Amino acid sequence: MTLNALLFQALNGLSSASSLFLVAAGLSLIFGVTRIVNIAHGSLYMLGTYIAYSLAMHIGGALGFWGGIVATAVVVGILGALIEIVLLRRIYRAPELFQLLATFALVLIINDAALWIWGPEDLLGPRAPGLRDAIEILGRHLPTYDLFLIFVGPVVLIAMHLALARTRLGRLVRAATQDREMVGALGVNQAILFTVVFALGSALAGLGGALQVAREPANLSTDLTAISDAFVVVVVGGMGSIGGAYLAAVIIAEVKALCIGIGVLHIAGMALNFSKLTLVAEFLVMAIVLIVRPYGLLGRVQAAVRSIAEPEEPIRAATPTFKLFATAVLVILIFMPLLARNSPYTLVLGIDVLIAVLFATSLHFIMGPGGMHSFGHAAYFGLGAYGAALLVKWLGAPMSVALIAAPAVALAGGLLFGWFAVRLEGVYLAMITLAFAQIVWALVFQWEELTGGSNGVIGVWPPPPFDKSGFYFLLTLALTALGVFLLRRFLFAPFGYAMRAGRDSPLRAEAIGIHVKRVHWLGFAIAGCVCGIAGGLFAFAKGSISPETIHVQRSIDGLVMVLLGGIQTLTGPIVGASLFATLQDTVMRQTEYWRALLGGIILVLVLAFPGGIVGAFTRLFTKRAAVT
Amino acid sequence: MSDLSIRALSKAFGGVHAVREVSFVIERGEFLAMIGPNGAGKSTCFNMINGQLAPDSGEILFENRNIAGLRPREIWRLGIGRTFQVAATFHSMTVVENVQMALISHAGETYHLWRPAAELHRAHALDLLQQVGMRDAADKPSRVLAYGDVKRVELAIALANEPRLLLMDEPTAGMAPRERNELIALVKRLVVERGISVLFTEHSMDVVFAFADRIIVLARGRLIADGTAAAIRDNPKVQEVYFGTGKTFAAKASP
Amino acid sequence: MYTRLFASLAFAVTLAAPAMAQQTIKIGELNSYKSQPAFLDPYKKGWEMAIEEINAKGGVLGKKLEVISRDDGANPGTAVRAADELVTREGVSILAGTFLSNVGLAVTNFAGQKKVFFLAAEPLTDKITWQDGNKYTFRLRASTYMQTAMLMPETLAAHKKRWALVYPNFEYGQAAAAAFKELMKAKQPDFEVVTEQATPLGKIDAGAVAQAIDDAKPDGIFNVLFGGDLAKFVREGNTRGIFKNRTVVSLLSGEPEYLDPLRDEAPVGWIVTGYPWNKIKIPEHAAFLKAYQAKYHDYPRLGSVVGYVTMKSLAAGIAKAKSTEPDKLVEAFKGLKIDGPFGPFYYRAIDHQATMGCFVGKIALENGKGTMVDFKYVDGTSVMPPDSEIKKLRPASAN
Structure with missing residues (x-):
């Protein structure tokens, strides 16, 4: 790779960085102020590309394209406001992360809405009027639109920086990011903010999506791609730091461009x-940055966010x-094989439901009592499944x-x-x-000789008599x-109390001799171990597994199950998992638009x-007990 | 025999000396108040003793063992209890469970996975609650308690490991004057019964002059006075840092 | 608080009522409809049309065909459950469908284990009929190896030495790249790979990839990208001029599903496999085209053909077997001849692979849209490795 090639790839990286930055900046802003993990942010980005496409195609010309991009940002902004007013405002007092559930439902609904409006095909927009060609730099051709994007990122960065530093709204946003309660105390109407x-x-997000219209087709899968990229950028940069987000976007984009630029390298044969x-x-990049800098590149130690949700009730013995x-x-469950003699599918579904219950309960173990919100619990499910299958x-x-x-591998x-x-x-x-889950996933995906790569492992069937469902x-x-039972027992035992003590008040817990990090670490390992059993059972139930076992989708499903049932209760994950697994199975058969239906049901439940x-x-x- | 002996303790934050060369001792069973204006270095000093901060230099000898730089949980295990400026309990537990948690930890049972925690040390915990006057609230969720009551529960928690030294950072902060005196009187009674030494910081001079056996005064990170209530009251240096020249405590604080 | 658990299970029991006595022949169909709508929307239209035609003529064995279709969730776990549901609850003994390689393989394995008949419609991985093949599984679509081999004559004719490979980083892309390298090494001794770009599926960093390929100064580019990745790559490559004076050989890019979104930016001159739906003159296709356009007021995509032929094959197989029993169907499918829109083909007994071929040609622009020119139909039989090699690949138990 020559120096010129390297420099040129760095330019490519910068234009990608701008796109990454735009989605991430919006997410960072929203999270900083509202603390909502808004996974529908990627859906808004996707809508941006679709709307900009429609405007560019129907109006046409420079007005349709450039005017369309601006209009798209406005439209998506209004949509965002509506989502906040109509939906999220109603559930700010719910237990933390509960809003994630609502935005997850939105992801499902928006995706099907886009399918309904724009159809299934990829829609490639026009090239940007005025920026159709390439200019020669370093003996290579750089599309002028890429050059334009290289500047858009920093321009938005500077504009946001000025807005945050110089305007009243900006100061409020900064204050709210540091300490949400303070803003309320300042007499600001929090709802409007x-x-x-x-x-x-x-x-x-809409702007980011709209600007992509000249580079990539509108596609129904960009919502999840965008949200995962955006979260990584925000976290690597440090939550609430707009400058950090840009820095992170540049680093990530440059690392990728460099990997692509290097291509195949021959080392020692x-x-x-x-x-x-x-x-x-x-x-x-994210794992390394977080290990070295626990609050991201430019992030600061966050003031403890006192939850505005109603606190948890003490746990009571059954x-x-x-x-x-x-x-x-x-x-009843033990007799199920007899009861369901004439409907063998009940058992097939029952097995899936039970596995989901174990998966969700193990996740709840660290999420609820441990206060550790794992977004990668599928890793341990996958490790169990692959451990068994391999x-x-x-x-x-x-x-x-x-x-x-x-469970040993997990x-x-x-x-x-x-x-x-x-830590x-x-x-x-x-x-x-x-x-970590993504790294495990990628490892399984790439290590074809051992794991079968994207095809996974097939032919893992249980021996008789277990081949009968x-x-x-x-x-x-x-x-x-x-x-x-074991997890429940652990929670009522001193260990579970210590885990909750460490969650409720780490300082207080340390001050009475509890090694909080170690307790939480062991809690994490126990949850992983039990989750591994679920993974092993899954492998034999399906006869085959593939990297999807570890996919982020499964981790999200786990979160949804726990939150749906109720994170502050011990039976919540059992109910949530049973309901979600059954619902998903049923809904998938009902309609072509099953995602929207599932999303709608979740919204109603939320x-x-x-x-x-x-x-x-x-x-x-x-409450009833209190009244009587 | 001195219980706690601080020698030349120093701590700086980015070039600002929060605590400089501070030395003092607490005798066994002594009720020692640490006072000083805001920013004097009291909390920094405190947090070095309880392990939340590591000193830059100096020694903290507890029963002749240097505990400087040890972690809070290690210091607690040596027999030093503490309460917090902003009272902290485990809000998802009942009052008695909060105390039981400390007893469980003290008994080295934190990692036990089997027997329900609610059954462990309950009688002992109730006894401690009885002593702080919170027996009746034992099975209430701790989060519903009034602030003054939380302070009492904290005290019960702090006594769980049978400490020989108790560190109390502004034990009466945020309390009404009557409550304050009651709480400190309670503390004094309990520690005297048990022969516990106490180091506490306090804003309320009434409380300090009424209860402290001895007082040390910090100003701008340095120890400027160390003596009985009367000696401190008459100390011109102390008067200067608190009131500027020419004023005294006399009018305000009569014993 | 187990109420809900109990309620949902009770609910499941009632749902799972025993299958009714069969008045129709049920076929269980499953596919990644939500995840791959661009291909599978037309695919569904294709099989719906086939079922309508078959039933209009009285069905098969005096019974009408009924397709029970499920979304497979685009992952093996959900797919196997859906297959299980079709078999245990709906009582089907015939499965068809799937798109993704890993899903196809999982259902293949399931079919072998549960002894149900499975016709894999679209998944391309060679393993379905070779390494991981089994007695109960047949496959319609030409495999990755076959499609790559179909492109060989044109590729060799171009006689380019230095090649760049770009493919999506999963089974299909990797297998295609491996097959391309193997075939080229065997037939063109001076063949050399100057760079390989394996891009994450659906997330190509097109500018950087295009540039890296250009910097490697290849004479030819072998492309396996499809869908959104392809569109991004083509636009970046065109703007940066990386396709100039280079031979580009590309899998699937001539299929309307992937070619049409490119509109007037379709990469002219690429050697591709595909489906020039408006230029195929054989009567079988003309009839199919006419019926399809009359029914849907839209032109067929390749998916439409695959869906259509899948159901036509099953109908023919059942008719020949005079039964829906899997074992009898397997025997019937061996050598089963079908007349599809692309002309006649058959299911091979040796590896259960259909010989339905592909159209190979060059991409051109006509009326501002991409299309294929100089194309010819390459029959599947012509590109198969010798039987002796297949016997080595395929497990003995699969026959």
């Missing part, structure tokens, strides 16, 4: 294809009624051995990743868990019940039960 910030952040690294480059009820459910594939291990290995992963993760807090912890159901039930389903019921009962 949130709406305005949401509108601005959304407009930036081995051919290393660096371009394959682009698969995880951003997550590698009442006799509850024990009776749980036993009854268990007995033993079968390469060593011909029997199922019993594989099912013991599954435990090892939990110990390794947890050691780094517990971070809040959203940084969430993002490093996501980074009735027997496999019972095995799954036994292990799930055992896992759930609005009807802020605090989760079990949370709402518990509250109802406690």
